[in-house]
Amino acid sequence: MTEPDDDLTCRELVELITGYVDGEMGAGDRARFERHLAECTGCTRMLEQFRATIETTGRLTEEQLGAEQRDAQRRVFRRWREGASSS
Amino acid sequence: MGTTDAAVTASADDLDLIARLRSGDEEAFMTLVDRLQSVMLRVARMYVSSQAIAEEVVQEAWLGVLQGIDRFEGRSSLRTWILRIVSNVAKTRGLRESRSVPFASLAGADLDEPAIDPDRFLGSGEGWAGHWSTLPTDWSAVPEERLAASETLGAVREAIDTLPPMQAEVIRLRDVLGWSSREVRNALDLTETNQRVLLHRARAKVRRAIEREMEIEAAP
Numbered sequence: 197m198t199e200p201d202d203d204l205t206c207r208e209l210v211e212l213i214t215g216y217v218d219g220e221m222g223a224g225d226r227a228r229f230e231r232h233l234a235e236c237t238g239c240t241r242m243l244e245q246f247r248a249t250i251e252t253t254g255r256l257t258e259e260q261l262g263a264e265q266r267d268a269q270r271r272v273f274r275r276w277r278e279g280a281s282s283s
Numbered sequence: 284m285g286t287t288d289a290a291v292t293a294s295a296d297d298l299d300l301i302a303r304l305r306s307g308d309e310e311a312f313m314t315l316v317d318r319l320q321s322v323m324l325r326v327a328r329m330y331v332s333s334q335a336i337a338e339e340v341v342q343e344a345w346l347g348v349l350q351g352i353d354r355f356e357g358r359s360s361l362r363t364w365i366l367r368i369v370s371n372v373a374k375t376r377g378l379r380e381s382r383s384v385p386f387a388s389l390a391g392a393d394l395d396e397p398a399i400d401p402d403r404f405l406g407s408g409e410g411w412a413g414h415w416s417t418l419p420t421d422w423s424a425v426p427e428e429r430l431a432a433s434e435t436l437g438a439v440r441e442a443i444d445t446l447p448p449m450q451a452e453v454i455r456l457r458d459v460l461g462w463s464s465r466e467v468r469n470a471l472d473l474t475e476t477n478q479r480v481l482l483h484r485a486r487a488k489v490r491r492a493i494e495r496e497m498e499i500e501a502a503p
Contacts, residue, residue: 205413207404211397214483218464220475238415241422242399248422249490252430253439253458258321265338269316270309272342276349277307 204232209239213246291465293357300361304352316345319362322456323369326471329389329448330370330377340376344369359469362462366470391447394480398487425497435496442492446485453478454485 204212209232215221216229233239293301303311323344327337347368355364377384387394405416422430429435443451443459452471456462462470468478 206415207413210399238418241419245422256459272345273312
């Protein structure tokens with residue numbers, strides 16, 4: 197095979213996927229990345245897997261805060277407000 | 284630079300909350316508590332020795348937020364400013380406990396290693412070195428419901444919970460809560476490269492957890 201020296205291998209490409217999907221990649225690297233992708237089923241699938249991973253992670257939600265935690269912070273606020281108005 | 288790198292300043296929503304906080308509006312404060320308390324507790328917990336101390340740190344940080352709100356100029360988003368306050372309070376408290384936490388122990392010892400298992404690629408002795416030895420499976424054929432299934436989401440949650448703390452927090456902020464790269468860097472005091480490397484490792488491990496889940500389901 198005769199590939200130019202600056203072509204990415206699959207192993208190199210997969211380490212750049214986050215930079216690619218987050219748009220944190222220079223124009224030259226992006227072109228190199230996309231040139232490889234256009235000819236590689238494996239990397240196209242891996243990129244798709246990362247996108248699906250990000251989307252799936254996005255379905256998680258933060259747990260609701262307990263009443264105790266909320267009340268404790270409310271007390272902080274009220275103490276501050278009383279202090280602020282009396283000074 | 285990508286679109287996620289735009290400077291992040293206080294949003295219209297932030298400005299509204301700031302104005303209400305300055306006027307002593309308790310509901311504005313509780314809105315912020317509901318949004319940020321969990322993140323603040325986790326960030327504080329990275330630097331101090333117990334959950335109880337992390338809770339004290341967060342209360343102290345909220346007081347710092349209230350006392351400093353008149354001086355906040357909105358040059359960052361409100362939430363990154365608040366997270367900087369909590370991490371500063373937590374680091375100070377950690378030092379007082381003589382507990383210094385090196386960045387490497389928060390970030391994970393595996394940062395310099397490849398995120399994807401090298402065994403999946405052909406070795407240097409073979410033709411096509413560095414190319415796939417077996418192709419990844421095609422997830423576009425996987426039904427949407429399976430990725431969204433509670434088993435899959437449970438596997439994702441578990442994978443995140445077992446990440447080194449800084450990797451876990453970066454993926455939570457970016458991919459669960461949808462913060463921009465810039466905000467996460469500001470909030471957690473990370474360089475652009477560190478943010479990206481931490482996130483990539485975290486995503487790679489979550490991807491692997493989903494892949495395992497698919498393999499279990501596919502097995503006869």
